[in-house]
Amino acid sequence: MGEWPEIIREKMALLGKEVERYAPKYAISFAFVGDTRCDSHGLQIREFANGPALDEHLGLLFAEGGGGDTEESYGVAAYYYLTHCNIPNAIRPILMFILDAPDHGDVRPGEVKAxxxxxxxxxxxxxxxxxxxxxxxxxxxxxxRGAYRDHWVPIVGEQHFIPIEKARDIVEVLIGIVAGELGEFKDFEMRSSARHSDKPDRVSRVGKSLRSVRKTSEKMSSGKGVRADGEESGEKLMKSKKLI
Structure with missing residues (x-):
């Protein structure tokens, strides 16, 4: 997955601009997850930031390859954000894992300590x-490419498992998830289609990847209404959203 961070960096200006459209006070924390049982840099996490600082933060992460097996330590990263991520002003913050491997299945005391x-x-x-x-x-x-669906769907649920076919689609998928969570998926679809009017295959792929996100967004009321789960949507939610 070595090319993925570079694609995100290449499209960082677009990512920041579009996320800010939906969440004006956004902040993003980038992380790299490897294998904390055998890699030298198995978990790297950067502080929350926005704007130009994001490019620097992503550039400081070291993409290590050649782990000992196919499993990675996503559980350790999840533990960190669960226990050490203080976000008192955030409303329903978003955490996205971009991956092509399963997790080890457990989080061990030694790797948490280390x-x-x-x-x-x-x-x-x-x-x-x-x-x-x-x-x-x-x-x-x-x-x-939808790898390890049988591993991840029981953990996060079908609605939160997003298959992606091509690395070049990743930034559009990230923006689409943010827009969907804020009830603005129709706006995202319109803008994304316009950005890629000469690339109908990409528009189709992104739409397919985000099928479940579209359903989530449709459950939210339009405009400045109330979310299906009872939380406020619209401007108040957008101004307080913190993203990872």
């Missing part, structure tokens, strides 16, 4: 960590 500094007495299942995480964040798994 990378985060916390002491846990026994392993925690990845499923339990994500269950708690989903009470704090809107969690999405963006899976390259």
């Amino acid at each position: 990378y985060i500094g916390d002491v846990i007495n026994e392993p925690m299942s990845t499923k339990e960590v994500f269950k708690q995480l989903m009470e704090k964040f809107r969690v999405y798994i963006i899976s390259v």
